[in-house]
Amino acid sequence: MGFINRFILPKTVDFDQALQAQAGIMFTTLEDLYQASKNDDLSALSRISLHAEKARTMKSNNMKQLLDVFITPYDKESIYRLITQLDWITLSIKHFSLETTAYHIDSIQQFEPVIKQLVDMAKLLKQGINQLGAKNPKAIAPKSALINDHYDDVVTHCAELVAQLLQQKDCKQIISHRDLLAQLKDIAMRIFVSAYTLEDMAIKIT
Secondary structure (H helix, E strand, O other): OHHHHHHOOOOOOOHHHHHHHHHHHHHHHHHHHHHHHHOOOHHHHHHHHHHHHHHHHHHHHHHHHHHHOOOOOOOHHHHHHHHHHHHHHHHHHHHHHHHHHHOOOOOOHHHHHHHHHHHHHHHHHHHHHHOHHHOOHHHHHHHHHHHHHHHHHHHHHHHHHHHHHOOOOOHHHHHHHHHHHHHHHHHHHHHHHHHHHHHHHHHHOO
16 A cells, blocks of 8 residues: 555645645744734844744745645645745735834834734634635635725724824834835735635635
8 A cells, every 4th residue: 555655646745734834834923023013122023034934945845745746635726826825924024024124113013003903814814724624615704704804904004004104204204114014014915815815715625
């Protein structure tokens, strides 16, 4: 049987586990950002680069397995989209950290409410990915709906913060903080898109 599995049967990969691991490191990276904002401790941002590097390795491994395997539990294109979108989320978190350093931002505590919304979105996405193997789209759909609501809240909150910025006279602060808010919106958008890809995957396997 070992000979048959190794040389005759098509190679199979546990993509449920692979996607769950990638979603897990994405969530951890976002939690790093949240802790930095909640505790007003920018030193916590140093962990983001380490976790982002680990996330990129996972993404590369998942892509390699997707290219090598013949049989997959889900549509190959859908798996590809989710792998790349999870990678984009982590990369966008890293970019926020890089911009914070480049702009010499002293504190990101004012962004804590928005980042908390992102953490809630990412947690729902992670839970949905963990449930994907159950092949029950009805369990995933409510999470996608909540992510949609959170996304709307993030965009609204960011718009309000930009409006407050425009009342100030410090052009440097206006530009730098507006860029950071745009990066947070980008993270939210990528979580939002990932949620609908996940829901599409769940529907296709029922």
